[in-house]
Amino acid sequence: MQALHEELVTSQVTPTTTPNPSAIMQVGTGFWASKTLLAAIKLRLFTELEGKALTAEEIRQKLDLHPRSIYDFLDALHSLKFLNREGQGTTARYSNTADTSFFLDRNKQGYIGGLLEMCNDRLYPFWGTLEDGLKTGKPQNEVKDESTDANPFDAFYADPDRLTQFMEAMAGIQMGAFMALARNFDFSRYQTLCDMGGATGLLAIQVALNNPHMQTITYDLPAVEQVAKKWVERFDAVARVRIQSGDFFKDPFPKADIITMGNILHDWGYEDKLKLAKKAYEALPAGGAFIVIEGIIDNERKENTFGLLMSLNMLIETQAGYDFTFNDFQNLAKEAGFTRFELLHLAGPTSAAIAYK
Known part of the structure; x- marks a missing residue:
């Protein structure tokens, strides 16, 4: 009986696979990425970038944004695959991806x-x-x-x-x-x-x-x-x-x-x-x-x-x-x-x- 009890306890605390919180955290904080994209659309970022490659400072001025988080904002969109980026830092230039150009330029018929x-x-x-x-x-x-x-x-x-x-x-x-x-x-x-x-x-x-x-x-x-x-x-x-x-x-x-x-x-x-x-x-x-x-x-x-x-x-x-x-x-x-x-x-x-x- 003692052996059976030990076996049951062991089976309860030893998972067959290692728990991974990645999916929980990705979905639980998913509104961060969602709101970043929604803000970019609301600010007409992708429409402004159509056919252009601009620096962060040029984008900041066109969209009338504060300088504090402009790089975080644009680099997050780059990391999420919504912007292309050539270079890094103050000389980096940002442009639309094929998808954002087709679907998020409000001047195109494909705008969603x-x-x-x-x-x-x-x-x-x-x-x-x-x-x-x-x-x-x-x-x-x-x-x-x-x-x-x-x-x-x-x-x-x-x-x-x-x-x-x-x-x-x-x-x-x-x-x-x-x-x-x-x-x-x-x-x-x-x-x-x-x-x-x-x-x-x-x-x-x-x-x-x-x-x-x-x-x-x-x-x-x-x-x-x-x-x-x-x-x-x-x-x-x-x-x-x-x-x-x-x-x-x-x-x-x-x-x-x-x-x-x-x-x-x-x-x-x-x-x-x-x-x-x-x-x-x-x-x-x-x-x-x-x-x-x-x-x-x-x-x-x-x-x-x-x-x-x-x-x-x-x-x-x-x-x-x-x-x-x-x-x-x-x-x-x-x-x-x-x-x-x-x-x-x-x-x-x-x-x-x-x-x-």
Whole structure:
């Protein structure tokens, strides 16, 4: 018995692998790196550096920064692979990397900084009270102290500047996925597409530009129409993309061969998700496709970390929203009437969950 006791004690204190705190520390202090990048975007560093290689002092003066931490700031961004650096110290010159040049110069069509600007201006402080959300199940954003019936999107629609920032943030997070769908889904059997909750119109634009036979509609609330108009004109897609205003909960969906929703379903609880899926089913012809673009969580719920964290963000932002697995989507779509399903990976953590009528 004594020998057995000693064996158990030994097995409890002698791990099979050496504990390593690296991952804990990297994630636990991850907001340091995140906020450094967000500050650089807010200060328009990458836009200012486009096509240039500047010294720290030149950057400091252009961005009106204090001299105390300018080298720490720029060298941290270099260490994080967001800046190139030639030389060291006062003579060093900093420039954009290929990625920051393409994605973080606000003068380029590939700019995704809108999302990161919103992360900096809105989500960063809201995530500071995640614990409250986990305890109460209530949003932690602008409607935190309001009634449970408060619409989390009303704050955006009431402020044109905030609305524009939100719309462009969504475009930033969706750009790669929308381009991948437009190029990789087989549109040859279809003629028309309606993107519900289309915001800037980016999905409808990308489908039209990459599939010359397609006519598309971007559909959203009336307050969004002017934002969409600017984007459609920006991409020279006026002849192929129609802007239609309405409320997708109150009004019938426009008839189309394909109904799409990009980062829309995760805003709502199950009953509202089901209502939207049923309305999509009713608007489609036989053989039509309902395409939902989200950070679809893997069925085992252990690989798509972004999708899981996005679902936590829905706790921060909405009354009942959550992200979901492909199995969850299939069950929802079956209840709405759909009979055939497929999953198409698009870009990064984002996939298209597709249901056919």
